[in-house]
Amino acid sequence: MKIILVNRKHAASRSFELGRWSRALLSLCCLGLPLGMVALGYQVGLEHGASALRGQSMDALQDELAQQSSDLEAIRDEVQLKLQALTLSLAELQARMTRLDALGEHLTAMADLEDGEFDFSQPPALGGPLAGEFSVDYSSMGLSAELDDFGQRLSDREQQLGILESLLSNRKLQEQSNLSGRPLEKGWISSRYGKRTDPFTGKQSYHHGIDFAGKAGSNVLAVAGGVVTWVGKRSGYGRMVEISHGDGLVSRYAHNQENLVAPGDVVRKGEPIALVGSSGRSTGAHVHFEVYKNGRSVDPSSYVRRTRR
Incomplete structure (x- = not known):
C-alpha cells in the first residue's frame, strides 16, 4: 500500500x-x-x-x-390516647373503690360486727397455687376489657351495698323506735300501773304509769329513740321529759332532779335524758314512767318486759 x-x-x-x-x-x-x-x-x-x-x-x-x-407517630399518638383513657378509667375505679370502702366501713359499724371480723381498711387475703396455663395476657385490648368488666362488677356491688345499707338503716330505725327495757340502769319497781292506794291521801286512785325507785342523781334513760316534744315542770309531775317515738307512741319521765335535753332534740335509745330526783308530788327519788298510744295511757309493763334490741 x-x-x-x-x-x-x-x-x-x-x-x-x-x-x-x-x-x-x-x-x-x-x-x-x-x-x-x-x-x-x-x-x-x-x-x-x-x-x-x-x-x-x-x-x-x-x-x-x-x-x-x-x-x-400516628401509632404513638393512638397509644398515648389509649393510655390516657385507661388512666382515667383506673382513676374512676379507684375513686369508686374508695367510696365502697367507706360504705363498707359504715355498714360494718351499722351491723355491729366485732372488731376485725370484716376490716375494710386492710387488703383482702389472697392466694392459691400458680396455674400458668390459665394466665391472662393483659394486652391493650385485653386490659381495657378487664377494666370494663371490673367496672360493671363494681356497679353491681354498689347497688347491692346500697340495698343492704337501706335494710340496715330500716332495721336500726326499727330498733331505735322500739320501746323496750327500763328507764334507768339500776332500780326496782316501787309502784305498778293501775289501781293503788294514794301515798298522800290514803285513798284508792288510778296510777297511769310505773314508778322505778333509784339512786338520786343517777341517769334517766330513753327507752327508745325519738324526738323530745316537751321539757319542763308540770303539776304533780315535777320536772318532766316527754318523747315522741312515732307511730302514735309517746313516753314520759317525771319527778326528775334535772332535765338534760331540750324540746326538738333527737335522742337515741339508752341516751341519758334526765337525772333521777323527787320533784313534784313524790315521796322519794324515783322515775315515774308513762306510755301513751294515740293519746291514751297504756300499761308500760309490756314494753318494760320486752327484750332490748
Missing part, C-alpha cells in the same frame, strides 16, 4: 510504501477506533443510567422512611 502526502505551499508530494505488517496495524487501528468509541459511549450510558437509578432509589427510600415515620 502506498500513501501520498501533498504539501500545499510547494505543491510537492511525498509517498510512502507500507509493508504488510504496517498495513495490518493500520487496518486494526481503523477498525478499533469506532469500536472504542462505541464502547466508551456504552460505558458512559451505563454510568449515567446507574446514577439515575441510584437517585430514584434514594428518593423512594426517603419517601418510605418518611411514611414509616408518619405511621409511627
Whole structure:
C-alpha cells in the first residue's frame, strides 16, 4: 500500500510504501477506533443510567422512611390516647373503690360486727397455687376489657351495698323506735300501773304509769329513740321529759332532779335524758314512767318486759 502526502505551499508530494505488517496495524487501528468509541459511549450510558437509578432509589427510600415515620407517630399518638383513657378509667375505679370502702366501713359499724371480723381498711387475703396455663395476657385490648368488666362488677356491688345499707338503716330505725327495757340502769319497781292506794291521801286512785325507785342523781334513760316534744315542770309531775317515738307512741319521765335535753332534740335509745330526783308530788327519788298510744295511757309493763334490741 502506498500513501501520498501533498504539501500545499510547494505543491510537492511525498509517498510512502507500507509493508504488510504496517498495513495490518493500520487496518486494526481503523477498525478499533469506532469500536472504542462505541464502547466508551456504552460505558458512559451505563454510568449515567446507574446514577439515575441510584437517585430514584434514594428518593423512594426517603419517601418510605418518611411514611414509616408518619405511621409511627400516628401509632404513638393512638397509644398515648389509649393510655390516657385507661388512666382515667383506673382513676374512676379507684375513686369508686374508695367510696365502697367507706360504705363498707359504715355498714360494718351499722351491723355491729366485732372488731376485725370484716376490716375494710386492710387488703383482702389472697392466694392459691400458680396455674400458668390459665394466665391472662393483659394486652391493650385485653386490659381495657378487664377494666370494663371490673367496672360493671363494681356497679353491681354498689347497688347491692346500697340495698343492704337501706335494710340496715330500716332495721336500726326499727330498733331505735322500739320501746323496750327500763328507764334507768339500776332500780326496782316501787309502784305498778293501775289501781293503788294514794301515798298522800290514803285513798284508792288510778296510777297511769310505773314508778322505778333509784339512786338520786343517777341517769334517766330513753327507752327508745325519738324526738323530745316537751321539757319542763308540770303539776304533780315535777320536772318532766316527754318523747315522741312515732307511730302514735309517746313516753314520759317525771319527778326528775334535772332535765338534760331540750324540746326538738333527737335522742337515741339508752341516751341519758334526765337525772333521777323527787320533784313534784313524790315521796322519794324515783322515775315515774308513762306510755301513751294515740293519746291514751297504756300499761308500760309490756314494753318494760320486752327484750332490748
